[in-house]
Amino acid sequence: MSTVTYRHPTVQDAPAVTRLIRDSGNLDVNSHYAHLLLCHHFRGTCLVAEKGFDLIGFVSAYRPPEDPGVLFVWQIAVASSARGAGIAGGMLDRVVQLASGGRVHFVEATITASNAASIRLFTSFARRQGVAIAHRRLFPAELFHGVEQHESEDLYRIGPLPSTSCERNDFS
Secondary structure, eight states: OEEHHHHOGGGGHHHHHHHHHHHHHSSOOOOOOOOOHHHHGGGGEEEEEEEEEEEEEEEEOOOTTTTTTTEEEEEEEEEETTTSSSSHHHHHHHHHHHTTTOOOOOEEEEEHHHHHHHHHHHHHHHHHTTEEEEEEEEGGGGGGGGTEEEOOEEEEEEEEHHHHHHHHHOOO
């Protein structure tokens, strides 16, 4: 049985990332070009999970220019064959460690009310860190009107993170 390894993506990972997100069935599907950009421009705040030679997970995140103490987690995808094994939580822990250099004070993500799995994931992350989690409406459903049918997105904010959780750079 192979162990799961985590690393920054490369542009060569973009096709597998595109397929993984498309096949997830519950994430917004972005263009392949967007995934190329994530794997290139934002590779320092993104992470892939591999088991053997298979890409089984991807997390995309970035630091908002106006608030560099925040790591905004855009999407987390895990292959259906690997779900329930703690891979999403492992990727979240490691991407925060990787992106931080001790400078990430808050983790943010938008989540719809019906996405119970993501709510559990981020609540569990906050619990592991021993910090607060709060949420508020960020994008009401009306903002998606005329473009796509979409639920409201709530902004979840976790922190402030203890500096020790962000200073490790352990990716084994």
